[in-house]
Amino acid sequence: MFRCFNLLLLLFCQVYHSGNTSKPVSGEKRGNVILPCQYEDRNIGHIDLFSEVEKIDVCETEECSGRVFKEGNCDVVIKNLIFSDAGKYTLRIYYNNDQTELKYQLHIHDEISVKTGEELKMSVLVSDADKVKTNSSGEWKEVWTRDHGVQSDRMNNDDGNLTIKSFLDSDAGTYRVLDTEGEILITVTVRESKETLEHTDDSKCDAVVSWIALTVVVLLLALILTAVTLHKRLLRGDLRCLSRSTEGP
Incomplete structure (x- = not known):
């Protein structure tokens, strides 16, 4: 008799702990997540969803204006996730004058570049x-x-x-x-x-290109100035020679 009692107590503890173990569920910020019920009984009357602080309205279809709706037999979808959605949830399923509860721990992840x-x-x-x-x-x-x-x-x-x-x-x-x-x-x-580094590299490249362009312009101006100076000197020399030739004996 005592042995049977112990077995019943052990079975009760296992059922109790399994019913109070939260199933981990993960979703990406701004994405959707499913709280799966995996319950195949077709005689489900309705379901209720609770966070730790309030009861959450669950729409029957995705077409409603809310972010939480039922999908399939009793799965619950939360769409457009925000950080405040993270936490514990309880899904209560009513069927055949009975009910059962499923618990979830919702984890939300995100990536940021700064x-x-x-x-x-x-x-x-x-x-x-x-x-x-x-x-x-x-x-x-x-x-x-x-x-x-x-x-x-x-x-x-x-x-x-x-x-x-x-x-x-x-x-x-x-x-x-x-x-x-x-x-x-x-x-x-x-x-x-990496955008900052890329901008820095682009700025460096732009600076180098600008410096090269400026150097080329300065060299061209120097060459033009030199050519003009030489041309003037040659022209003066030619004029002197012409002047001497006209003043000959």
């Missing part, structure tokens, strides 16, 4: 954010926490934006936003824009 010296503004300080880490120095370190704010005098928190005042190549790297449980909400890969 020119040296420009301001870098990342709208990553969402409501669930607890800390931000970066590996720009070669190892992961915190650059912002909810309790202590920014950890660098080159950064500031501007209305939910983590801002680097003047971007340096050493700021390039990966920035991760974590919630209170250490789950990754947002990943932003920041790269130094």
Whole structure:
């Protein structure tokens, strides 16, 4: 009897933990993501979707004006992702006078290119954010926490934006936003824009071309001036010879 009780308790714990394990789902900012239900029962009455703070309206088709809609049997699509969409979701499925719940952890990623010296503004300080880490120095370190704010005098928190005042190549790297449980909400890969270097090279090339053109013009002017001077001297010499010949004996 005791053994059967233990087996039932173990089975209950396994079911409980599996039902409370969040399925990781990843999407790109401005893209779409699917929260898959993979539920084949055709007698589904309806579904409800919840974030940690509110119930979310789910349209029946993509044709509606909202960003969240049902696809297929009970999959949910979130389109035009923004950073504030990141976090935990619960999908409640109602069927045959019963219900089940599926949980998700939505992670959003993005890539940014920044020119040296420009301001870098990342709208990553969402409501669930607890800390931000970066590996720009070669190892992961915190650059912002909810309790202590920014950890660098080159950064500031501007209305939910983590801002680097003047971007340096050493700021390039990966920035991760974590919630209170250490789950990754947002990943932003920041790269130094090559456009600055290309512009610099173009400027150098333009300067070299301009210098060569100026040198050629100066040389041409010098040659023309020299030719004119020689021509005048030769002309004067010819006139003198002519004058002497007319004054002969």
